[in-house]
Amino acid sequence: MSRRTRYGSWARRVEGTLLRVTIVVFALLVVAQFLLTNDDARRLMSYVDRLEGVSLDVALGEPASRTTASKAEGQTHVSGAPSLTVRLLGRRSARLAVVLVNGDAKGRFTGAEVTVRVKNGDLVEVDGADYRTELRFTVSAVAGGVVEPITGTTVATRRDIVSVGRVRTGSP
Numbered sequence: 001m002s003r004r005t006r007y008g009s010w011a012r013r014v015e016g017t018l019l020r021v022t023i024v025v026f027a028l029l030v031v032a033q034f035l036l037t038n039d040d041a042r043r044l045m046s047y048v049d050r051l052e053g054v055s056l057d058v059a060l061g062e063p064a065s066r067t068t069a070s071k072a073e074g075q076t077h078v079s080g081a082p083s084l085t086v087r088l089l090g091r092r093s094a095r096l097a098v099v100l101v102n103g104d105a106k107g108r109f110t111g112a113e114v115t116v117r118v119k120n121g122d123l124v125e126v127d128g129a130d131y132r133t134e135l136r137f138t139v140s141a142v143a144g145g146v147v148e149p150i151t152g153t154t155v156a157t158r159r160d161i162v163s164v165g166r167v168r169t170g171s172p
Contacts (some may be wrong), residue, residue: 026078038129041134053149080144082117082120082169083116083143084118085141085143086113086124087112088135089154092112093111095109097126097130097131118169123165126162127158128157128158131157134157135156137154145170
């Protein structure tokens, strides 16, 4: 067998192997792109998606001051002021879920709870529209004379916005 014949045979084997590897990598790319459309898989596969809505200090592991972090997330809480704490059930966080007060985003679920300041007559809603799976929320605490919604009020979202209730305050 001549050197030219051996080289041609070797080149065909390498070319066939490279073609198979290319096809497998392309198929894996298509599967990975399809998986990225699923919320839970995207969080596992993409580090950036887990950081969405998190301040840079927290992402780098540096403790942010409570005041700065609270204001950034809309979770300010002043003692004695009417406020409402909404807890996410069954998950540690849902960064794309938002507490809305009168249609304005006031806090994201970067943790399990969000506390927002409210006034009498405010409409409190939870936006879970970015999640295909059901998310359950409960009012875990009220302060500052909030009479409604009451502690224990539970709502569930599935690709929608649901009303927690209209705030009614009494004397604290």
